[in-house]
């Protein structure tokens with residue numbers, strides 16, 4: 137088993153949520169085509185997806201990835217070090233709700249994979265930070281099928297409302313075009329429309 141597979145195994149064993157294999161395959165196809173220089177990830181966990189994405193960066197490319205859980209940050213740092221990617225993957229420690237408004241670079245790929253209730257906010261900030269020909273990818277958008285159903289249980293309401301509002305916002309946005317794929321837990325791929 138190589139080091140990346142070991143990180144994945146450990147995450148699965150410890151029930152740390154990481155990108156699913158079929159979803160990763162789609163994202164990697166996009167990265168292979170785009171050769172991004174800058175990727176922004178919202179939701180690092182223990183660094184698995186960022187480490188996978190790093191292989192597809194353009195020369196001198198960089199990944200900024202945001203995480204608020206101290207324990208996961210510590211583990212992500214160790215994993216990133218193990219793969220000698222410290223100069224390429226930069227973990228931004230904090231809540232993305234506070235971190236995103238402080239960023240002002242443009243990113244070629246933005247991968248949203250954090251608290252579902254905050255997806256509408258993440259989308260607003262991602263549009264602001266997106267390079268002209270950039271792509272916003274959001275995972276878990278179908279949330280086990282709840283997003284497009286009538287499901288309305290109190291406990292899950294915010295987590296369901298977030299992806300719903302995210303999709304509504306995209307539908308109403310005339311400048312963006314979005315594909316929704318039923319891969320993993322639902323994935324959207326959003327680009328600016330070509331004029």
Ligand SMILES: C[S@@+](CC[C@H](N)C(=O)[O-])C[C@H]1O[C@@H](n2cnc3c(N)ncnc32)[C@H](O)[C@@H]1O
Nearest residue numbers: 153154155179181184185203204231232250251
């Ligand atoms: C699904 S996991 C990320 C998995 C990772 N992208 C991967 O595939 O390897 C989501 C992570 O986002 C973090 N998170 C959730 N909401 C956040 C927020 N508002 N700001 C920063 N991190 C957040 C959680 O602590 C969790 O580790």
